[in-house]
Amino acid sequence: MKIDIAHIAKLSRLRIESDKMEKFETDMSAIVDMVDRLPEMAEELALDVENPMHLRTDEAQDHKFRRDEMLSNAPEVQSGCLVVPKTVE
Amino acid sequence: MKLFEKSAADLSAMLQNKECSAVELTQDVLAQIDAAEPKVGAYVTRCEDCFEQAKAIDKARLAGEELHPLAGIPIGIKDNISTKGIRTTCSSHMLDNYIPPFDASVLQPVRKAGMIITGKMNMDEFAMGSSTETSYFHQTHNPHNLECVPGGSSGGSAAAVAAGEAILTLGSDTGGSIRQPASLCGVVGLKPTYGSVSRYGLVAFASSLDQIGPLGKSVKDVAMLQSLIQGHDNMDATSAYRSYPNLLDKLDGNVQGLRIGVPKEYFGAGIDKCVKEAVYNSIQMLEKNGAIVKEISLPSTDYAINTYYIIASAEASSNLARFDGVRYGYRTDSYDSLTEMYEKTRSEGFGDEVKRRIMLGTFVLSSGFYDAYYKKAKLVQRRIAQEFSAAFQECDVIITPTSPSPAFRIGENIGDPLKMYYNDVCTVTVNIAGLPAISVPCGKSSDGLPLGMQLIGNKFAEQTILNAAYGYEQLVGGFQVIPEAFCTGGANA
Numbered sequence: 001m002k003i004d005i006a007h008i009a010k011l012s013r014l015r016i017e018s019d020k021m022e023k024f025e026t027d028m029s030a031i032v033d034m035v036d037r038l039p040e041m042a043e044e045l046a047l048d049v050e051n052p053m054h055l056r057t058d059e060a061q062d063h064k065f066r067r068d069e070m071l072s073n074a075p076e077v078q079s080g081c082l083v084v085p086k087t088v089e
Numbered sequence: 090m091k092l093f094e095k096s097a098a099d100l101s102a103m104l105q106n107k108e109c110s111a112v113e114l115t116q117d118v119l120a121q122i123d124a125a126e127p128k129v130g131a132y133v134t135r136c137e138d139c140f141e142q143a144k145a146i147d148k149a150r151l152a153g154e155e156l157h158p159l160a161g162i163p164i165g166i167k168d169n170i171s172t173k174g175i176r177t178t179c180s181s182h183m184l185d186n187y188i189p190p191f192d193a194s195v196l197q198p199v200r201k202a203g204m205i206i207t208g209k210m211n212m213d214e215f216a217m218g219s220s221t222e223t224s225y226f227h228q229t230h231n232p233h234n235l236e237c238v239p240g241g242s243s244g245g246s247a248a249a250v251a252a253g254e255a256i257l258t259l260g261s262d263t264g265g266s267i268r269q270p271a272s273l274c275g276v277v278g279l280k281p282t283y284g285s286v287s288r289y290g291l292v293a294f295a296s297s298l299d300q301i302g303p304l305g306k307s308v309k310d311v312a313m314l315q316s317l318i319q320g321h322d323n324m325d326a327t328s329a330y331r332s333y334p335n336l337l338d339k340l341d342g343n344v345q346g347l348r349i350g351v352p353k354e355y356f357g358a359g360i361d362k363c364v365k366e367a368v369y370n371s372i373q374m375l376e377k378n379g380a381i382v383k384e385i386s387l388p389s390t391d392y393a394i395n396t397y398y399i400i401a402s403a404e405a406s407s408n409l410a411r412f413d414g415v416r417y418g419y420r421t422d423s424y425d426s427l428t429e430m431y432e433k434t435r436s437e438g439f440g441d442e443v444k445r446r447i448m449l450g451t452f453v454l455s456s457g458f459y460d461a462y463y464k465k466a467k468l469v470q471r472r473i474a475q476e477f478s479a480a481f482q483e484c485d486v487i488i489t490p491t492s493p494s495p496a497f498r499i500g501e502n503i504g505d506p507l508k509m510y511y512n513d514v515c516t517v518t519v520n521i522a523g524l525p526a527i528s529v530p531c532g533k534s535s536d537g538l539p540l541g542m543q544l545i546g547n548k549f550a551e552q553t554i555l556n557a558a559y560g561y562e563q564l565v566g567g568f569q570v571i572p573e574a575f576c577t578g579g580a581n582a
Contacts, residue, residue, distance in 0.1 A: 041468040075420035
């Protein structure tokens with residue numbers, strides 16, 4: 001199957017350099033052809049009733065992190081806030 | 090014999106009997122890292138405070154404090170497990186400078202036990218690969234043949250144990266990433282049951298398949314570390330509520346009456362002859378010593394790789410959406426808009442294999458394709474799990490090869506994703522079904538490369554597979570893990 005790499009890349013928020021486009025197209029087509037081979041299944045997906053999920057009570061808890069700790073890995077910070085490009089004119 | 094050549098179990102006894110100190114052991118392992126690392130390249134980051142950690146343990150022991158049996162044992166941590174204050178990169182340019190502000194839950198018992206953290210182990214970028222060749226930083230070499238890959242994605246963790254650069258290591262396994270490198274490097278690696286070890290703080294690749302587990306020189310070593318890290322954790326919503334007994338207490342190696350299932354689908358045309366022979370010989374050895382061997386069939390194995398790559402990539406495309414250059418990690422230098430910043434950051438931060446998997450995941454989840462791929466794969470996943478469940482009605486362990494071939498040469502498969510994906514053909518079903526499995530060395534190829542045998546158990550039957558593996562280890566007189574070139578007076582490879 002031929003895959004529209006440019007479209008999938010856009011959905012994935014990725015850019016593929018033009019010199020790599022052909023290799024990505026070939027590889028992705030081969031991979032999709034491989035995973036395509038699955039049996040027809042009549043069943044439907046259902047919740048696993050034998051192993052139900054344990055949900056914890058919805059209680060607010062004080063977190064242990066300091067603001068400066070959480071921001072220490074951010075690429076750009078100003079006055080204790082994350083900086084991102086302008087999104088609203 | 091130098092200290093780094095000994096097993097964790099032996100070193101634990103020596104430390105407790107004061108035959109050596111934690112400082113001496115650490116010194117020995119650090120010297121081995123200095124000697125072997127230029128050839129092996131197992132580490133991404135080395136910890137500078139090993140001696141301080143070791144001194145504190147020796148001081149506590151001298152003061153008569155009661156210590157955990159693993160206190161003072163050096164351990165390497167795969168670089169996708171968050172370590173507070175220690176750089177955690179996932180071997181990706183994206184997280185080149187990321188220093189976690191918190192520890193993964195597994196690190197809490199490791200630190201509490203007083204294990205010496207030596208550093209962070211190299212891996213395939215974001216655990217996507219079977220050769221550690223997709224690491225952004227450097228290639229890791231197989232200590233048994235430096236021109237060969239160590240396997241992956243936990244290649245650094247396996248190579249370090251095989252070269253004596255750590256006594257124990259932690260890896261993670263999404264489709265075989267602990268067992269396959271363990272097999273290729275001739276060490277023991279355990280992928281625990283899904284839900285038995287907390288994933289909190291493990292950088293997510295495919296959350297429904299990922300599991301942290303131990304690698305070591307012997308079955309006992311792996312049982313010791315697994316006993317330490319297993320258990321329920323409130324921070325992981327998929328953590329299993331149950332009691333977790335210490336796995337050493339009942340480790341007797343008794344294989345009398347053990348029912349072994351041998352699935353014919355795992356010994357097909359794609360598996361090297363030397364691998365098949367080595368595994369069959371090992372099964373025969375177990376049979377001669379009282380095990381009952383039965384051929385079984387797991388017919389959906391044929392669809393395992395397809396199912397795995399759909400589910401794993403779908404989850405990866407969602408999990409890796411968080412890397413956007415806003416809160417942590419790499420951000421591109423120049424951009425005019427938010428979308429451009431996202432796209433350039435991700436394109437420059439991720440390697441090609443990670444991009445391929447994100448795009449495959451995006452594709453199988455995209456409008457018009459979801460039913461044909463993702464939904465169908467989830468149905469096949471259920472069928473694979475049902476087939477295992479039925480098989481465990483008539484056997485206690487299932488034995489298969491771990492990897493279809495011994496270690497391949499660096500560069501041999503990296504250009505062909507399908508060939509690389511095929512390396513996981515014997516291991517992915519275990520993750521798909523959420524089962525535990527261990528890989529143990531079971532002989533060598535004619536080129537002297539290690540071969541591995543996989544023992545699969547029913548859910549939470551870690552004790553059963555560890556016992557069977559321990560029985561086998563005793564029958565072969567133990568595993569010679571470190572190749573001669575890296576042993577005493579060595580690092581001459």
